[in-house]
Amino acid sequence: MSTTSADPAHAQPASTKSLASFGLPPIVLYAVGLALLVAGPFFVYPLFLAKILCFCLFACAFNLLGSVGLLSFGHAAFFGASAYVAGHALKVWGLPFELGAVIGTAAATFLGVVFGYVAIRRQGLYFAMITLALAQMIYFLALQLPFTHAEDGLTGVPRGRILGLFDLNNLYVLYYTAAVIFVAGYLLIYRITHSTFGQILKAIREKEPRAISLGYRVNDYKLLVFVLSAALAGLAGATKTMVVQLASLTDVHWSTSGDVILMTLLGGSGTMFGPVVGAVVVEMLEFYLADSGLPIQAVIGAIFVVCILLFRRGIVGELSHLLDSKSRGKAG
């Protein structure tokens, strides 16, 4: 090896693995997070928290696309379609929440297959634009189809009982149901990104032509991760309908697709936990600014611009970078 030319990496001290590269903040942070998750409803209105958790799951599902380097501008379609279908199943068919969630998620999965099939052949911005166009078609359908009740939306969706036993109208039951769904979804996303499949996704994100030249049919991998992301976004949408007892045009509106991008970038798109933080921040802002008389969208827009200009890694991304460079400093 001494014959090789100077290698800059050689001179560096053994680098500590960055938190971002783990994808998972240290176990301590997770313990704190879990404690907050359990104790939360005793300090904040449980219904509000449950709704936030739905958006957390939605943002994490969206972020899953980042593992293969895709950007979707149409994720509201999956969230919203599932919200409507699940709402219809609960309200009109009178099904229990579990079944409604399964049917809603299945609808989102089906849409994911269709969107994915059409869009996956295109790259970058073209991919994003096709997802936006398709999502606008779903919006149009939601406006026109009778079962969605257009501007009125599906209101007064009954919550029913979870497992046939616990009344979901009890806000604590409601909250912990949403929490269990969120944790399950989060763990599934974690597993997907750290699976044998996820390893190939990373390779595709890093250097797609090389992955092809190694014999990977990259479009098949992109399609699968896109469908998984759509399904999880659907699960989030169905749960949201049950929580707020409403499915409306907002759920399929392009601005909801924009919100989820904003949440992910604000929290840190390269991280597992970033989208969760981003979703909490955005939802909190929207809630607490609602009565302030300030123009909410403008405030959030301004925060977004500042975040992109100054903290490109997002909140969690910047924090873990900071911790990382500190521990690097110690090692050096």
Add this chain to the structure above:
Amino acid sequence: MPSTTQRDASSEVTLRMQNLTKEFRGFTAVRNLSLEIHRGTIHALIGPNGAGKTTVFNLATKFLNPTSGRVFFKGVDITPMQPADVARLGMVRSFQISAVFANLTVLENVRVALQRFRPDGFYFWRSERALDELNDRARALLTEVGLESLAERKAIELSYGRRRALEIATTLALDPELMLLDEPMSGLGQEDIGRITELIRKSAASRTVLMVEHNLSVVADLSDRITVLARGEILADGPYSEVSRDPAVVEAYLGSDHE
């Protein structure tokens, strides 16, 4: 074309390009090119910039579709195939700009290639720890190219020369019958050129190599046969010693670079 198929199967031809033409909006990058790559040889493709060398690579590996003409690999007509499927048949290419998975570790880079032989590429529920089974094989490949001590580093931390070595290790992991190297020496210092040359020679012992290369001393040193391209057409084809004396070649390309 059964006749071609039979001929290739029985003969020494690994890759056959037949009357390939590639046009880009009126510009003809490759014109009616026919070329045979013989099994077990190191074949170099040279020519001035813009001669169409990389286009030929892209056509052979199906990263581009020809406007007309056909490509046969091991006697199979691969013209209608997708590039990933061509790779699965045993033709693996490298790229002009180093193509490593920058944020994966050196070990993971090689493992990604080895993983292709496993059925769990789509198992999104199986922990990536299952891939640790591949570590021994991956480390053995890294040892072959002298990178074993850097296995845990991220590929982006490697010097340019070592990235080239990693690329070759990744390609060797697939044990391809035909290796296509697009300017393997570009951007390398003299010491690295020596190492990579030996590496290519070693890996070519059991396979066929087609390479695009500008460094003529490397070409002279390594290749059994060379093809000179100019403006998308073959100017000369044959053993290096013959071709390098061809007056047309000397005039069109070798010219002053060649002593």
